[in-house]
Amino acid sequence: MHFNWKSSVLPRVAFLAASIFLFTLFAFSRGNWLYALLFLAVSTYQIKLLIDYLDRSNENIASFLDSIQFDDLSYSFKTESDDPSVRKLHQELNEAMLKLRNSRREKDSEFLFFKNIVMHVGIGLIVFKEDGNIEIFNSAARKLLKVKRPEKLNDLLVVGESLVHAIQKLKTGGRELVRLKIGEEFLQLSVYAIELTLRGENVKLISIQNIQSELEEKEMEAWQNLVRVLTHEIMNSVTPISSLAAIVEEELAPYVNDGNNQPLSKEQLGDIHLSLQTISKRSDGLIHFVKEFRSLTSIQKPKLAQLNVRSLLEELILLHKRDLADRNIQLIISVYPEDLTITADKNMVEQVLINLLRNAMQAFDDQENRTIEIKASVNEKSRPIISVKDNGTGIEPEAMEKIFIPFFTTKKSGSGIGLSLSRQLMRQHQGTLTVNSTVGVGTEFFMRF
Structure with a gap:
């Protein structure tokens, strides 16, 4: 059903126009004032009826809109009017109110449904x-x-x-x-x-x-991994020290007795000297190891400042320009937007970038096409991201889980603290350091601030 206001208003307007025409005809053309007054009264009455009709319609529509505004959707309009046009308008308004009530009921049901989900x-x-x-x-x-x-x-x-x-x-x-x-x-x-x-x-x-239980589980796992690595590194130094000390003791034991006055031979002195040198070197290595371990546990709070990323990366290029050229590595840098800035400690961020760049430079075998790409941009949450990507050999899946463990390394000459230290430095900035790698394709590290 569709209410057509023209079918109700146009007949009234036509009848009013006819009454005004007849009033004008009898009053000015024929001079019959009796009929003129009659049609004037009829015109006046028609005007009143039209105004009353429009007022009722406006009142009905206003009541309908007030009901919506004040969330009183229980209001209904009477359909027993003698005027078919008014009856039709009321039916249309009642149908619209019914649809609104049903829509409100559905929304309220959905709201209660989702609220129950949220509450439980x-x-x-x-x-x-x-x-x-x-x-x-x-x-x-x-x-x-x-x-x-x-x-x-x-x-x-x-x-x-x-x-x-x-x-x-x-x-x-x-x-x-x-x-x-x-x-x-x-x-x-x-x-x-x-x-x-x-x-x-x-x-x-x-x-x-x-997440207390999850943290405790991760903490226990981290401690186990760390103890495993520490045990391995310490034992690598302590075992030869203990073994060589036992050898020296065995060589000297016969000569410390009161009855033995024979001097040590030149060959024996040489063996003892070599053993002491080795003990000294392994001791120095152990001291160096402890110092590196201490560096992981004594990170200072970052001194934050606004840093221009483009300038930061250009300084990094300048620092490694010769080394990159010697290794025949092409370095590509892209920053978007060009004026991208980060709030960070310059020394700490530089240390992370240097660690990642050096790792990337050591990721190549004998391949000819060697490329490292450093990208700086913002993510969908408007947070800065710096990525360092190489097309090197990639990281084995079993090593991926361990590369951030202190002192774990897959390199012959690596100390194993670079990535662990880098991740801690990023955490000091409330950021993260993550990695994606595919063997034979390359590796990409992400610094998210």
């Missing part, structure tokens, strides 16, 4: 407005933080100021680890934020997960 999902979820009023605080968040239904964000200060501070400062895509003690339990909370617009208002969705 296993991850702690908090939704709050810009003024700090909490809209959603699901059951997982209540169990995790051990609080009842808070109304404002500041109500969570009893849980921990560090948590509230992290929630307030995080932007879309931001993530932070927060350590809390709730009761007798220590929690490592992974806090993630997304900013949304809900019903015309800006809100922030916070997800909270306790």
